Amino acid sequence: xxxxxxxxxLNFALNFFNKWAFTKVEDGGAGFSFPIFxxxxxxxxxxxxxxxxxxxxxxxxxLSWKQFVDNKFALLVFGVVFSSNIVTNNASLVHISLSVNxxxxxxxxxxxxxxxxxxxxxxxxxxxxxxxxxLTAGAxxxxxxxxxxxxxxxxxxxxxxxxxxxLRPVLTALMLSNSKESGLTPVPLLWYDALFSTFFLLFAxxxxxELISVSGYFQQDVGSGIAILAGGSFMAFAYNIVVFYLVKxxxxxxxxxxxxxLDAPPKPQYEGxxxxxxxxxxx
Numbered sequence: 580x581x582x583x584x585x586x587x588x589l590n591f592a593l594n595f596f597n598k599w600a601f602t603k604v605e606d607g608g609a610g611f612s613f614p615i616f617x618x619x620x621x622x623x624x625x626x627x628x629x630x631x632x633x634x635x636x637x638x639x640x641x642l643s644w645k646q647f648v649d650n651k652f653a654l655l656v657f658g659v660v661f662s663s664n665i666v667t668n669n670a671s672l673v674h675i676s677l678s679v680n681x682x683x684x685x686x687x688x689x690x691x692x693x694x695x696x697x698x699x700x701x702x703x704x705x706x707x708x709x710x711x712x713x714l715t716a717g718a719x720x721x722x723x724x725x726x727x728x729x730x731x732x733x734x735x736x737x738x739x740x741x742x743x744x745x746l747r748p749v750l751t752a753l754m755l756s757n758s759k760e761s762g763l764t765p766v767p768l769l770w771y772d773a774l775f776s777t778f779f780l781l782f783a784x785x786x787x788x789e790l791i792s793v794s795g796y797f798q799q800d801v802g803s804g805i806a807i808l809a810g811g812s813f814m815a816f817a818y819n820i821v822v823f824y825l826v827k828x829x830x831x832x833x834x835x836x837x838x839x840x841l842d843a844p845p846k847p848q849y850e851g852x853x854x855x856x857x858x859x860x861x862x
Contacts, residue, residue, distance in 0.1 A: 582821060582824055582825050584827070585817075586818075586821050586822065587820045588815060588819055588824050589818040589821060590818065593818055594677060594681070594811060594814065595629070595677070596811060596814060597617075597669055597672055597811065598672050598677040598680075599855070600617070600807050601617075601669065601672045602672045603612065607609065608736040608802060609801075609807055611796065611798075611804065611807050611853045612673050612792075613668035613789045613793050614666055614672075614673065614733035614793060614798070615666055615670075615780055615783050615784045616669040616784050616787050616789050616793050617669060617807070617808065617811060618665045618666045618669055618780055619777060619780035619784055620808045620811070620812050621665065621783055621812050621815035621816075622661075622662065622773045622776040622777045622810055622815075623773070623774075623810045623812070624664070624724055624772065624773050624812030624813065624815060624816045625697055625772075625773035625812075625815060625816040625819050626773035626777055627816075627819075628769075628816035628817075629766055629767075629769045629770035629773060629820075630770065630819070630821070632766050633755065633766060633767075633770070635638055636766075639764060639766040639767070640766075640767075641762030641763075641767050641768050642762070642770065643762065646761060646762050646763065646767075647771070649761065650754065650761065650763065652780045653750070653753075654754075654768055654771045654772070654775065654860060655748070655756060656771055657750050657751075657754070657768075657771070657772055657775075658771070658774075658775025658776045658779060659775075659779060660743050660746050660747050660750060661743075661747060661772050661773075661776050662776035662779045663739070663740075663743055663814075664740050664743035664747055665740075665776075666783075667723045667736040667737070667739045667740040667782065668684070668736070668737065668740035668744075670681070670736050671734075671737040671740060672730050673733070674730040674733025674736065675729050675730060675733030675734060675737060676729070677709070679729050679733075679734075679739050680733075681736065683738055683741055684737065684741050684744065685715055686715060686741055687714070687741050687745045688711045688714070688715050688745070690706065690713065690742045690744075690745030690746065690747070691744075691745035691746075691748060692745075692750060693745070694745055694749040695749050696745045697752070698749050698753060699749055699752065699753060704705055704806060729774075742744050748822075751768070751822075751823060751826045751827075752826050755768065755823075755826065755827050755849065758827075764827075765820060765823035765824050765827055766820070766823075767821055769820055769823055772819075773819070790832070797835075800810075800830060825842060831837045
């Protein structure tokens, strides 16, 4: 229960923080619309955090060259899945409202079941599939409609992130299933994941137009930029390690169903009560 509570708290906090950070200043946000750069620092913080955990708790330090060689392709794929999941989710918040993002993300049990069937070779009974469908539908219906802002690009990014969110716990469960022999426990897995993701995102950042935009933002308000990166990175590290433990103590499908049913956010306080009420009114 503690893992689920931590996941719920960090999920809500990170979603609202990210939406505020990526929202334009004139709409009440911070105007930090650099999802690749922001996510790169999140993954780098997770890498540093994993190193710190292995120093504080030596029993989690199970890294080895043989471990990397035996799992190199799976770890590389995992890094790509993780980084693309986070980047596309963060980028979607620039183009669509948080509630629309959450409606789309509530569909994650569907790709999770498909990936689990083909990768983990798991078969689910009709009652389990029906229950997952009902929980998904219920979560979608529980999302408050706070804004009519929807774009095709934003919807596509959120859908891609949803597919990657379904694939990630399946790959996590697969790699953690033999942790006693391979030594791939949640902390080392986060270490590899964050390391590869940081390099992938650095390469993407250097090729993107964010390279110039970020410099301009920091020239105008360096304090806010550092505060946003520090706050988001700390929560991202805590969230990532909790997610790995959640998959380890449950299963790939159970973890995404839990995330789906707990993902319905409360009323978006950062936008103000009046704006929220106006968003709920039909035109």
